[in-house]
Amino acid sequence: MKQAGPIWFLIPGDLATPTGGYRYDRRIIDGLRRLGRHVRTERLDDSFPEPTADALADADRRLAIIPDGDLVIIDGLAFGLLGDVAALHARRLRLIALVHHPLALETGIFAARAEALRMSESRALAVARRVVVTSAATADILIRDYGVPKERIRVVEPGTDPAPLAAGSDESVLNLLCVAATTPRKGHDILLRALAPLVDRPWRLDCVGSLTRCTRTSIALRCLSERLGLSDRVNFAGAVDEPRLDVFYHRADLFVLPTRFEGYGMVLTEALARGLPIVSTGIGPIPNLVPADAGLLVEPDDPAALEVALARVLDDAGLRRSLAAGARSARARLGGWDAASAELGCVLEGVHDG
Template structure:
């Protein structure tokens, strides 16, 4: 039995959701499950007619009874098709976080996306989410019933040793996130502007082209506060280069307004890094209290105070580091995630249970 993954754009994009999808695809294939990836063209999540037409074409050409996993970002494109195809195909939605909760959306498009997502999730046969927090949101606000819902948290790559740090008198802060309003880069710059009296440098890694307006606003704030020499706003880098960035960091910071899980935060824990972040979305369940200082989302003053505390209190930083290294041992691996995803697929197709055989 084959599995079909439908998602907008290329699978090799370097955001958390696409990295999750790619790792799950690789893990399923390693387990002998054939996965066919269908990359939809067009803009998402606000779709045009080309995107809708191509989504319809892809689903209509799948064989009767096919098992199709629809990435949540693709739901706006397949909304119309689901009314027809849910009687012919076995459909699973993979929701990283609800599209209608994206930071910066105006009320009208947010309401439209919410209604669309509710309709789509009502028409699929199973829904998989990446955190218990998102599961609770779908149960309470999106009318998904418990019998149709499963949780498969992302995995991590276990490094050989904890991060060594910068080994300098200028602590290296690391932020890994696509530059969008939801990730809070602008807030981080504002917070750090009040800490110019302390030694530090910040490296931001993540796409600066996905939302050019957000990236331009962050770059303007860096210049306006005279922090050009202290904050490096880098673009995406390849997976092979990421471990060295974590290993050379002294502190991980991510002031998100919402996270459906927080894969970069889990990766920071896997490297034993102390964390400063927010209490937004799933972050408090992803990051243990003793490994981080979590502040209210959108509160620049609280973020500044937390950063000052960690930068100036070596004892606090050491306690957070020890707790992060302890938490790293409890994180799921990508092998764990692939096994759990295969088990979710087996709910719709029993022959996909690991070790099962079919005719």
């Protein structure tokens, strides 16, 4: 077993990008360094997950200069498109794929593109020594749909930072909070349609998250908000820094995530860390993250069901208090980032040469 060389992290684009996947990478890297591991990061081209020929050639060059036997972790946003390139280096490097969620399961792509991504990712994962995923639900998908042997998969769940309990509003107008980039997968359109019939209730919604990841979706959501008569109730705040995000969390009364799919859902555990009641969808890992006494979960893509759940929480102060108590109970069981980094470190120690 080789322990001497550095751990290489290959990440497409800017590591500081404010998404859950990039935040996971940042915190794991920081944690490994605190544990005394030598971690080197390499930035792959920004074009992933639609890599240009130059981007693939650049990835090949970067892998070629890494010494034989070194550990190389490649973020899944790139790894799934690097099948041929990864195969060239798989015998001499200890390649680890870090899969936040399968690329083919992104919402809003054509069926032919989804199938091409599934096939590409399957080829790439076949040459990885280990496949690290952030939830057991994603592990099940890779085993069932991508042919990854169970014994090559390891689950390393994200950590959660301790946070003060949310203060909320004075409840004359309830503050709803959704933290997610405005992409089709996150389901903001479903949330707006669910809230439209509830304008007789006193609420406002802050949508915090990048408005530039999918500009077309952001424009469509603003138009939908106007068409539904919600413009004075809904604030599209865009991406914000951590102190500003803390302010949004602190003044929230209810956390809402109408997502169509999640590999994990870090914002949900962040909401639990603040003792916030949750309304979300019961897909993937979310039922395991959000206890039944802390949130109401509905089917994705069902604005009527989401409307009913939101109405229940908006109308019943006792239910809000009960769900908040459940969230505070779950808060005590959340793991930290140091533990997550140590767990990944153990995974890496088990990746042998040859």
